[in-house]
Amino acid sequence: MNARIRLAALASLTMLVALIVASTYWQAWAAPDLANKSDNSIQLVSQFTIDRGRIFASDGTMLARNHIVHAGGRTYYFRRYPLGPLTAAAVGYATQTKSRASLELSANDYLTGADQSLAGAIKQIGDRLFGSTIHGSDVYTSLNLKAQRIATQALGSNCGAAIAIEPSTGRVLALVTKPTYNPNDVESHYNRIKEITSPSCSPASPLVDRATQGLYPPGSSFKVVTAAAALDSGRFTPSSVFHDPGYCIEYKQRVNNYTNRDQLGPEAFGTLSLATGFQNSVNSVFCNIGMQLGISGVMNYARRFGFDQTPSIDLPTNALKISGLYQRSHLLSPREENHQDPGRTAFGQGNLLVTPLQMALVAATVANNGTEMQPHLVDHVRRSNGDIVRIKPQTLGRPIKPETAMELTQMMESVVTAGTGTAAAIPGVKVAGKTGTAENGTGQPNTTWFISFAPADAPRVAVAVVLQNQSGTGGTTAAPIARQIMQAILSSAPNSNS
Amino acid sequence: MSARTRELWILILVGLITVTGFASVYIARQNEISAGSLSYVGIFFALYLVAHLVGRLTVPDADPYLLPMAAFLTGLGLTEIYRLNPTDAFRQGLWVVIGVAGFAVTLIALRHDFRRLESYKYLFGLSALALLFLPALPKIGHSINGARLWVRVGSLQFQPGELGKIAMIVFLAAYLHSKQEVLALGRLKDFGPLLAIWGCAMLVLVATHDLGSALLFFGIFLAILYLATSRLLYVGVGTALFLIGAAGVYETTAHVRSRVTIWLHPWTTQPVPCPTRGGLLMQRQECESFQLVKSLYSIAQGGFSGTGLGKGTFTLTNGKNLIPDLNTDFIFSALAQELGLVGVAALLLVLMLFVVRGFHIALLVDDGFSKLACAGLTFGFALQTFIIIGGILRLIPLTGITLPFISYGGSSVVANFILLAGLLLVSQRANEAR
Numbered sequence: 001m002n003a004r005i006r007l008a009a010l011a012s013l014t015m016l017v018a019l020i021v022a023s024t025y026w027q028a029w030a031a032p033d034l035a036n037k038s039d040n041s042i043q044l045v046s047q048f049t050i051d052r053g054r055i056f057a058s059d060g061t062m063l064a065r066n067h068i069v070h071a072g073g074r075t076y077y078f079r080r081y082p083l084g085p086l087t088a089a090a091v092g093y094a095t096q097t098k099s100r101a102s103l104e105l106s107a108n109d110y111l112t113g114a115d116q117s118l119a120g121a122i123k124q125i126g127d128r129l130f131g132s133t134i135h136g137s138d139v140y141t142s143l144n145l146k147a148q149r150i151a152t153q154a155l156g157s158n159c160g161a162a163i164a165i166e167p168s169t170g171r172v173l174a175l176v177t178k179p180t181y182n183p184n185d186v187e188s189h190y191n192r193i194k195e196i197t198s199p200s201c202s203p204a205s206p207l208v209d210r211a212t213q214g215l216y217p218p219g220s221s222f223k224v225v226t227a228a229a230a231l232d233s234g235r236f237t238p239s240s241v242f243h244d245p246g247y248c249i250e251y252k253q254r255v256n257n258y259t260n261r262d263q264l265g266p267e268a269f270g271t272l273s274l275a276t277g278f279q280n281s282v283n284s285v286f287c288n289i290g291m292q293l294g295i296s297g298v299m300n301y302a303r304r305f306g307f308d309q310t311p312s313i314d315l316p317t318n319a320l321k322i323s324g325l326y327q328r329s330h331l332l333s334p335r336e337e338n339h340q341d342p343g344r345t346a347f348g349q350g351n352l353l354v355t356p357l358q359m360a361l362v363a364a365t366v367a368n369n370g371t372e373m374q375p376h377l378v379d380h381v382r383r384s385n386g387d388i389v390r391i392k393p394q395t396l397g398r399p400i401k402p403e404t405a406m407e408l409t410q411m412m413e414s415v416v417t418a419g420t421g422t423a424a425a426i427p428g429v430k431v432a433g434k435t436g437t438a439e440n441g442t443g444q445p446n447t448t449w450f451i452s453f454a455p456a457d458a459p460r461v462a463v464a465v466v467l468q469n470q471s472g473t474g475g476t477t478a479a480p481i482a483r484q485i486m487q488a489i490l491s492s493a494p495n496s497n498s
Numbered sequence: 499m500s501a502r503t504r505e506l507w508i509l510i511l512v513g514l515i516t517v518t519g520f521a522s523v524y525i526a527r528q529n530e531i532s533a534g535s536l537s538y539v540g541i542f543f544a545l546y547l548v549a550h551l552v553g554r555l556t557v558p559d560a561d562p563y564l565l566p567m568a569a570f571l572t573g574l575g576l577t578e579i580y581r582l583n584p585t586d587a588f589r590q591g592l593w594v595v596i597g598v599a600g601f602a603v604t605l606i607a608l609r610h611d612f613r614r615l616e617s618y619k620y621l622f623g624l625s626a627l628a629l630l631f632l633p634a635l636p637k638i639g640h641s642i643n644g645a646r647l648w649v650r651v652g653s654l655q656f657q658p659g660e661l662g663k664i665a666m667i668v669f670l671a672a673y674l675h676s677k678q679e680v681l682a683l684g685r686l687k688d689f690g691p692l693l694a695i696w697g698c699a700m701l702v703l704v705a706t707h708d709l710g711s712a713l714l715f716f717g718i719f720l721a722i723l724y725l726a727t728s729r730l731l732y733v734g735v736g737t738a739l740f741l742i743g744a745a746g747v748y749e750t751t752a753h754v755r756s757r758v759t760i761w762l763h764p765w766t767t768q769p770v771p772c773p774t775r776g777g778l779l780m781q782r783q784e785c786e787s788f789q790l791v792k793s794l795y796s797i798a799q800g801g802f803s804g805t806g807l808g809k810g811t812f813t814l815t816n817g818k819n820l821i822p823d824l825n826t827d828f829i830f831s832a833l834a835q836e837l838g839l840v841g842v843a844a845l846l847l848v849l850m851l852f853v854v855r856g857f858h859i860a861l862l863v864d865d866g867f868s869k870l871a872c873a874g875l876t877f878g879f880a881l882q883t884f885i886i887i888g889g890i891l892r893l894i895p896l897t898g899i900t901l902p903f904i905s906y907g908g909s910s911v912v913a914n915f916i917l918l919a920g921l922l923l924v925s926q927r928a929n930e931a932r
Binding site: 001002004005006008009011012013015016017018019020022023024025026027028030031034035037039040041042043045046048069071073076096097 | 526527528721724725728765781783784791792794795796797798799800801802805811812813814815816817820834835838839842843846847849850853854857860861866869873876877880881883884887888891892893
């Protein structure tokens with residue numbers, strides 16, 4: 001019988017060895033994945049025993065601080081947000097029961113000190129062994145609080161968003177979405193957030209950062225991309241001549257220009273140049289360019305600016321939205337886009353949906369001589385040992401030639417000096433911009449846009465503003481808000497925190 | 499050095515390890531618990547000293563490693579239960595007293611020749627069945643988490659299946675030992691009683707809704723059947739029959755179906771209907787698989803070296819528990835978080851050593867009944883460990899059975915002490931003969 005007993009013993013030991021293997025899988029192999037699951041409350045709670053790094057605005061104002069609580073024989077560092085809703089979209093929240101959002105999530109490694117150098121990591125293992133508190137790194141953002149306040153005020157009770165970027169570095173200077181929420185309510189007064197309503201849109205969706213997660217038809221603001229494609233491809237110049245009867249003919253049907261409410265029919269401009277068409281936002285001009293370049297001619301340039309890809313910004317990737325052609329909330333692949341309408345797409349109607357972040361990047365790229373910089377909120381990080389880690393500006397690509405950028409800048413300047421965007425003019429400063437008024441169907445309110453940068457000859461800020469459910473145009477509604485944000489930033493000292 | 503002196507020295511070592519564990523919990527949580535509760539360790543050590551002395555009198559030549567390993571496992575369990583809930587630790591301490599008493603009674607009663615149990619085999623068989631079906635009775639039977647495994651009398655509740663398991667092993671060993679030769683011939687009529695047992699296992703499964711216990715009983719049955727007859731074919735046919743039966747129960751019992759679904763797909767990205775919330779749509783990890791998933795998070799949180807005893811995270815800061823049933827079925831995930839992979843591997847190695855010693859005794863002893871009983875008890879110990887920890891680690895569907903010697907629970911502690919006494923009795927017989 002002993003041979004059989006040995007076999008039974010072998011079987012028993014195999015089972016127990018399988019348990020050791022499975023434990024190794026969960027505790028070594030799968031552990032990092034599980035730690036990142038949003039419902040991992042153990043991870044969430046245990047991370048509050050870390051003295052979490054604080055978050056600051058560019059002027060050193062504290063945006064997130066710690067509030068010490070002693071419970072169950074341990075010390076916990078809970079979060080408080082002194083400025084409440086003002087920076088909610090950028091800073092987000094870190095809670096026990098509702099996980100984390102925005103920078104509190106994407107910069108978690110810094111904030112919990114997990115980004116340490118080798119020496120720091122060894123010290124941390126020691127801290128863990130001896131039970132001392134682990135100190136996270138402080139995160140300094142590039143947010144300009146003055147611009148943040150002015151943008152919040154200017155957006156008022158509208159539903160919409162504004163984002164401002166420094167073109168030469170990609171530093172995000174302002175990130176505002178309306179309606180927003182108070183991050184101090186997330187843990188214990190979540191119902192207050194659920195009950196938020198807005199006179200301008202329903203549902204109010206206060207937790208959605210419309211600047212990076214909102215998808216809107218770009219309207220004429222997309223003409224910057226179409227014009228970039230037209231000029232950069234060498235097939236058109238700013239003085240290329242078009243004839244505008246008030247419409248263009250696509251698929252043997254009329255596609256009308258924009259009609260103001262007080263006009264009887266669409267405006268007709270007759271014979272005009274590309275530059276004049278841009279300045280007055282003449283749809284038929286761009287409709288014809290779109291038909292000549294073809295859908296892929298337009299979309300290939302859009303892709304160079306970052307359309308059709310998850311935007312690269314230091315916010316949680318899974319919350320970001322991709323700009324591109326959508327059909328029934330499904331992003332079309334380049335192969336599927338062949339059936340799309342090139343004329344309407346070229347002036348920003350059709351099936352295009354974009355985020356304010358993407359449109360701000362288009363403006364910033366034109367401003368930065370055709371070079372696109374990676375947008376980022378974290379300017380630098382200060383470790384608990386005093387070391388400073390600077391986030392270096394990264395180039396994302398060069399979507400258009402410097403000459404194209406120069407021609408576009410001139411065209412965008414004439415929009416503000418003599419075209420549809422005069423409301424964005426700042427005395428003594430050259431401003432370049434483009435309006436957008438996207439129609440959501442007859443009788444429906446418009447989505448209005450303004451994208452711009454200033455000063456046009458040495459840009460320090462690029463802005464995108466979007467407003468939902470407007471009766472006016474981009475020039476009357478969004479342009480004044482963009483102007484106030486640009487003024488706020490231009491009146492601050494340049495690079496105030498570096 | 500005599501076997502018992504060796505045992506005493508290892509017991510002292512285990513006592514030191516347990517003191518260290520308790521001290522570590524005490525240091526980490528001294529705002530919550532008083533230094534007086536450290537006296538648990540003293541009481542605990544005294545109990546094992548009593549067990550050791552009873553062993554000296556009754557089984558002087560028995561294996562010197564089993565008792566200290568059992569002490570290590572109960573000590574570890576008690577430390578973790580104490581860390582999770584000091585009141586439960588006090589109760590568990592009382593159960594250890596009763597367990598040691600059961601251990602002493604078993605040793606003293608059977609010190610001359612335990613093989614006379616063989617002649618009471620049908621009594622054991624019947625009591626095994628009775629104990630198994632007790633929870634299925636109305637009034638006293640009691641369900642927890644959909645599995646009907648408990649008997650509740652007044653405020654006392656216990657799982658009779660734990661003792662039923664030992665009675666069943668004694669019966670099987672005795673019965674198969676007496677029928678060894680005829681069964682090996684493979685005549686159909688000799689298999690009547692065995693098919694009856696298969697039927698009973700299935701009935702237990704249906705009556706208690708518990709795949710784990712059914713798997714444990716049937717696994718032990720097949721192992722002893724194979725050991726007695728040397729026919730792997732029986733194991734194959736038996737496994738096939740069990741799978742057919744289990745498939746039938748799967749089709750008819752929502753509780754079993756849910757356990758399998760949880761095992762295969764604990765996480766969903768889309769909301770699915772939640773049966774316990776009246777079909778409300780929610781992600782499965784927030785509903786049916788909540789416990790398994792939270793327990794996996796706990797295990798993963800331990801990482802390589804663990805958070806340290808007393809420093810794990812099991813509650814929200816307002817004291818709300820994050821993992822249900824932590825100190826009974828899920829004590830492994832609490833240990834895994836605080837001791838890490840290093841600690842878990844050490845724990846599993848001790849369990850392996852226990853199993854190795856058990857089979858070692860079965861190899862040494864010279865009569866068939868002792869071999870079958872000893873190997874059966876040891877195999878049952880290993881299989882039970884595999885079913886509960888394997889369930890927690892998602893190797894197999896999760897079922898609620900206890901982790902031998904470690905989990906909180908009276909019936910489990912008492913049954914495992916009797917099992918330990920049984921192994922020592924067989925070992926004494928094996929060693930004194932040489």
